[in-house]
Each structure stands twice: as structure tokens, then as C-alpha cells.
Amino acid sequence: MSNMEPSCDTSKKGLVFNIQRFSVNDGPGVRTIAFLNGCPLRCKWCCNPESQELKPVVMFKAQNCVGCGNCEVVCPTGASNLNFPGKIDHTKCIACGKCIDVCYHRALEMSGKWMTVEELMGELYKDRVIYRKSGGGITVSGGEAMVQHEFLLELLKACKAFGWTTAIETTGMASPEVIEKIIPWLDVVMMDIKHIDPEVHKEYTGVNNEAILKNALLISSLAKKMIIRVPVIPGFNASPNVIAAIAKFTTYLHNVNELHLLPYHDLGSNKYGMLGKEYELAGVKKPENEFMEELKAIVEKEGLTCKIGG
Ligand code: SF4
Ligand code: SF4
Known part of the structure; x- marks a missing residue:
């Protein structure tokens, strides 16, 4: 931590599309989630399609x-x-x-609203008592929050100046330089691993997973605590073999012993129409609880702690 500047530039602007209070599924304690615009992936199941471009x-x-x-x-x-x-x-x-x-x-x-770090901190500050009492803090999500890494860095520094815990929900898709700059400011990294097969990954997310898997190793070597999250999507990765392969990969990461399985839902599907886009997974059903339990047992076989949901 010695290389970190104690001050932060609170005039830096970032594009924020949502602030969600009182979350208990996105890191320890009660948290406020700041959702930042911009994402290099185009996952077919994305529940925040309005976040994908770096523009309102x-x-x-x-x-x-x-x-x-x-x-x-x-x-x-x-x-x-x-x-x-x-x-x-x-x-x-x-x-x-x-x-x-x-x-x-x-x-x-x-x-999507352009905000300075100071303006966003003003919103986050409203819940400071809850963070302190619950051991919670701030979670940044997206989109991919590291797309706006300059803004994100200043935001994380500002949160740390108040002593709040910081977490990120990330796709892991960023340059190694950005990862090395951002990850040390986070207490918890929740990173998605969506598939092991590069071609299938590309078909459903728009990008090859090579950089993501490499970055997972890098992030795990830098993170204080890292949790792997797998959105379980029928027709894409909802199979015992794929989940077993992701669990096995997780065991190769540094100091990672927790994997969460997030069952598919279509809560964001109505937004596609509002953006003039087609929701390609229309009609896909949420996986049955029994099946999710079966996948959980597969993950646990690898010696990992597994939770279904956030
Ligand atoms: S649709 Fe036209 S009027 Fe509306 S925000 Fe876009 S440019 Fe402006
Ligand atoms: S045409 Fe529809 S969207 Fe446009 S101003 Fe009228 S009500 Fe609003």
C-alpha cells in the first residue's frame, strides 16, 4: 500500500447508471452498489443492457x-x-x-448520468452508519467498472479515506496494468467465470475468454479476498461438466476457496425492448433448485465453499 497516493481527485467524472442501496448479496454486510457504464462483453443474458455503452x-x-x-x-x-x-x-x-x-x-x-467522484460520494455517504454497523460498504458493479478505471481509482481512494470496505463485481476483462492499479484498493473481488471453452464463451458473450482466464490468475495474486461467481445459464453453461471444469480452474487460482452459482433469471429482459434490442434468451427457463443443488455438490467436491445466489 506504500505506493498509493493518500489524496484523491474528487473532480474526476464517471458515468453512473444506477445506485442501489441496502444490498446484502454483493459483498459483506449491507452495501450500496454503484453501477458504472461501459462493458467490453455483450452477454446474451445481461440484465443491465442499458449499461453496455459508455454513454447515456x-x-x-x-x-x-x-x-x-x-x-x-x-x-x-x-x-x-x-x-x-x-x-x-x-x-x-x-x-x-x-x-x-x-x-x-x-x-x-x-x-446514465455523468457524476464527479464528489457527487457520487455524496450519495454513498448517506448510508455511512449502515456500513459501519453491518460491516458493509461500497460495491462497484456494471457494466464492467474497470472500463472507467481512472474514475474508479479515485472513487475507491475516496471510499478508503472514509474507512469503508470496497468490493467489485467484475467480468475480469481489463488490461493487466488497470488490474494492477485497481485491485489493491479492493477488499473483496467477485469475478465471473462464465465458461472454460473459448468458442462457446465467445458465442454467448461476444469475446474470447483467454484474457479473462489469464486475468483471473493475476487478480487472485493481488486480491485480499476473491470469490468466483458463475451465472448458470441454460443452453450455455448449465451442465455438470462445464461447472466441474470451472470449479477445477478455480482451484488453480491463488487463495480462492469460494465459488457462487448464480441461477439464470430474466429480470432485465424488458429493458431490451426499451432499447430497441432483441432479448435472445426469451423463453429460457430458470434452472430448477434441485439441479442447482446438484451443481453445488460438484463444486464442493473440488474442496470449494459453494453458495447458490449472490
Ligand atoms: S432522441 Fe433526439 S432529442 Fe432525444 S436525447 Fe436523443 S438526440 Fe436528444
Ligand atoms: S410520441 Fe410518445 S415518446 Fe414521443 S413525446 Fe409523445 S408520448 Fe412521448
């Missing part, structure tokens, strides 16, 4: 729209178009918010 996005609630056309009139770029699938052409939208101001039926909303 307008979301359209078709059920509220009365077709008045106000939004089209004020849009300076032609992005707001009632004939366009999903209503907003995101390739043209500059997120000026003019359409939202004139939509009196609340059919449009902006996701």
Missing part, C-alpha cells in the same frame, strides 16, 4: 407513449422517430434530453 441512453416505454410526436419535433438529430423500431435511433442520439423534456406521458427516460 434514452429508454422508451412503449406502453406510455400516446404517439403525440412532440419528441420528434424537438429532436435535433432525427434520432427520435416514431417509425424506428424501438423509437430511438441510438446511432444518431446525442443524449441531449430534449425529447424527455417534452414527453408528458413519461414514455422516455435517460439512463
Whole structure:
């Protein structure tokens, strides 16, 4: 820790798309989760598709729209178009918010807000008593929070200046330089390993897993505590063989003895329509409890502590 500057630049700006309070599933104690925009992956089951780009996005609630056309009139770029699938052409939208101001039926909303570290800390500070009493703190999530590594670093330094515990939920997809800079500021790293096979990984997430698996080793050598998390997705990795392979890989990491299995859910599926996107996993069912217990037993066979859920 001797190489860390004691001060932090609280004027640094980052794009934040959600702040979730009173979470008990994302690290020790009661935590506030700051969700940061930007992600190099495109997982088909992503429950935060509005976070993937590093820019604010307008979301359209078709059920509220009365077709008045106000939004089209004020849009300076032609992005707001009632004939366009999903209503907003995101390739043209500059997120000026003019359409939202004139939509009196609340059919449009902006996701993603540029905030300084100071502004975000002001929000996080509201729950400081709960962090202290519960042994909780701040969890950063995404997207992939390390995409905005300069902002993230200053945020983590600010949290540490208050003595709060810090955790991250990460895809593990970042350069080794960024990982070496960020991980020492975290008390807990919760990293996804989604599949061992590079081709299947690429088909469902848009990227090869080679860098992620390498980074898992690097992160495990730097982290104070690391937990591997596996989203269990039917048709992708929900099989005893795949989970056994991920559990085996986990045993090769430095000082990692915990793996969490996160059963698939479709809670974010409605957001795809709001972004004019297709939800490719429509109709996929949540894995049965009995099956999850079977997978848990496979993980435990490798000598790992296994939990189903967060
Ligand atoms: S945010 Fe601005 S650019 Fe984007 S659709 Fe609305 S009015 Fe058009
Ligand atoms: S202003 Fe709102 S209600 Fe009117 S057409 Fe646009 S999205 Fe629909």
C-alpha cells in the first residue's frame, strides 16, 4: 500500500447508471452498489443492457407513449422517430434530453448520468452508519467498472479515506496494468467465470475468454479476498461438466476457496425492448433448485465453499 497516493481527485467524472442501496448479496454486510457504464462483453443474458455503452441512453416505454410526436419535433438529430423500431435511433442520439423534456406521458427516460467522484460520494455517504454497523460498504458493479478505471481509482481512494470496505463485481476483462492499479484498493473481488471453452464463451458473450482466464490468475495474486461467481445459464453453461471444469480452474487460482452459482433469471429482459434490442434468451427457463443443488455438490467436491445466489 506504500505506493498509493493518500489524496484523491474528487473532480474526476464517471458515468453512473444506477445506485442501489441496502444490498446484502454483493459483498459483506449491507452495501450500496454503484453501477458504472461501459462493458467490453455483450452477454446474451445481461440484465443491465442499458449499461453496455459508455454513454447515456434514452429508454422508451412503449406502453406510455400516446404517439403525440412532440419528441420528434424537438429532436435535433432525427434520432427520435416514431417509425424506428424501438423509437430511438441510438446511432444518431446525442443524449441531449430534449425529447424527455417534452414527453408528458413519461414514455422516455435517460439512463446514465455523468457524476464527479464528489457527487457520487455524496450519495454513498448517506448510508455511512449502515456500513459501519453491518460491516458493509461500497460495491462497484456494471457494466464492467474497470472500463472507467481512472474514475474508479479515485472513487475507491475516496471510499478508503472514509474507512469503508470496497468490493467489485467484475467480468475480469481489463488490461493487466488497470488490474494492477485497481485491485489493491479492493477488499473483496467477485469475478465471473462464465465458461472454460473459448468458442462457446465467445458465442454467448461476444469475446474470447483467454484474457479473462489469464486475468483471473493475476487478480487472485493481488486480491485480499476473491470469490468466483458463475451465472448458470441454460443452453450455455448449465451442465455438470462445464461447472466441474470451472470449479477445477478455480482451484488453480491463488487463495480462492469460494465459488457462487448464480441461477439464470430474466429480470432485465424488458429493458431490451426499451432499447430497441432483441432479448435472445426469451423463453429460457430458470434452472430448477434441485439441479442447482446438484451443481453445488460438484463444486464442493473440488474442496470449494459453494453458495447458490449472490
Ligand atoms: S436525447 Fe436528444 S438526440 Fe436523443 S432522441 Fe432525444 S432529442 Fe433526439
Ligand atoms: S413525446 Fe412521448 S408520448 Fe409523445 S410520441 Fe414521443 S415518446 Fe410518445
